Amino acid sequence: MADCLFCNIVEGKIPARRVYEDERTVAFEDINPQAPTHVLIIPRKHIAGLKEAGEPDAELLGYCQLVAAKIARQRGIEQGYRTVYNVGPGAGQSVFHLHLHLIGGRDLRWPPG
Ligand code: AMP
Ligand code: ZN
Numbered sequence: 001m002a003d004c005l006f007c008n009i010v011e012g013k014i015p016a017r018r019v020y021e022d023e024r025t026v027a028f029e030d031i032n033p034q035a036p037t038h039v040l041i042i043p044r045k046h047i048a049g050l051k052e053a054g055e056p057d058a059e060l061l062g063y064c065q066l067v068a069a070k071i072a073r074q075r076g077i078e079q080g081y082r083t084v085y086n087v088g089p090g091a092g093q094s095v096f097h098l099h100l101h102l103i104g105g106r107d108l109r110w111p112p113g
Helices: 005-010 055-075
Strands: 018-021 025-029 037-043 081-084 100-104
Touching: 005 025, 005 037, 018 055, 025 055, 037 055, 055 081, 055 100
Parallel strands: none
Antiparallel strands: 018 025, 025 037, 037 100, 081 100
């Protein structure tokens, strides 16, 4: 989608600090990190968010989780990290291209705010 920030990052039209990419996903550093590791894993395919995903996207959603686990392993943060989808404005979703937050590298409290 032409007016989607993260589609533009996928296409290289807007710069991002990429940390991983493959044929299905791109991962990059969050511009406003909430922890020493704060990476966003996104599908190259535009999906607005988790509630807009359908059953044909099931494998892609699971794959994003595995990419997050791979990055966490590479960064040595497996002692404790979190993968999060913020779904809808009430949960703080501000970019409407599906993105999985990988947050770690510090102690994480529960429940989140
Ligand atoms: P959410 O609030 O779940 O929609 O998450 C959107 C995330 O995207 C926030 O954590 C922002 O800091 C991050 N973000 C917004 N613009 C950019 C950008 N240009 N590059 C990297 N991260 C961004
Ligand atoms: Zn998009």
